[in-house]
Amino acid sequence: MSKRIEAKYKIDRRLGVNLWGRAKSPINKREYGPGQHGQRRRKPSDFGTQLMAKQKLKGYYANISEKQFHKYYVEAVRRKGDTGENLVGLLEHRLDAVVYRMKFVPTPFAARQFVNHGHILVNGKRVTISSYMVKEGDVVEVREKSRQIPMVIEAGESGERDIPDYLEVDHKALRGTFLRTPKLADIPYPVQMEPNLVVEFYSR
CATH class of the missing domain: 3.10.290.10 (RNA-binding S4 domain)
Structure with a gap:
């Protein structure tokens, strides 16, 4: 089991979303990241957008390890059909x-x-x-x-x-x-997930 060093609500603030849709999330009160530079928001690059999509999806599932998340991506590529749909389907299993x-x-x-x-x-x-x-x-x-x-x-x-x-x-x-196995549209994510951008991130 991977060690979760950061508090789960710090993940919310770093990503700038209420990732699990919970009423207690601090993002409901402070819509900026943690730390002294948290309020500085720059428009992200394409890489930054893809990275954010990956961090959101990975963080949602109890912040699973990068190694394990990448294994799901590799398996999603191996399977027939849309890789993004395969990825979220595997995570829901x-x-x-x-x-x-x-x-x-x-x-x-x-x-x-x-x-x-x-x-x-x-x-x-x-x-x-x-x-x-x-x-x-x-x-x-x-x-x-x-x-x-x-x-x-x-x-x-x-x-x-x-x-x-x-x-x-x-x-x-x-x-x-x-x-x-659910499709992306079937999964009740509280925030918009973009597995297609996660696929782009790993296929760079």
Whole structure:
């Protein structure tokens, strides 16, 4: 698991967006970056725009490591079809992303920790690897012993997010099924993601 040195809300401010669409994000109050030079905004170059698109997409998924993110890009290129669509589809297959989308936890960072601590079952077997790739038809559920954790209850009752239609979730049972690989238009990103620019960044 990669070490997240910076606070997640500093990522918001550095990128200048409310990346996870949360009410607590400081970008709601201060729309400039952290530090003494944070208010200096220059028009980015093409490279800067592509880099920003990559940092947004990478940061959204609990700030996964550069090495791991690049592996998803390589796999997306290898597959048939649109590379950008393939990339976001692969990212949505990550177990921590699925747990977050199913509203079992409030944030992608909490999802990574929740999986790593052994609270999640996939097809009845405990999986502790947050990057585990969930397949279509897989059933993901919270372990019975973990269902009364306050964070789980809070996430399920939150009105901040809706569950996308490529997942089917029974919130009483805290169990869901991954129905299909989503397209970019299906994924409820709170901010505009531009995977085509990420592809341009890596193909330079």
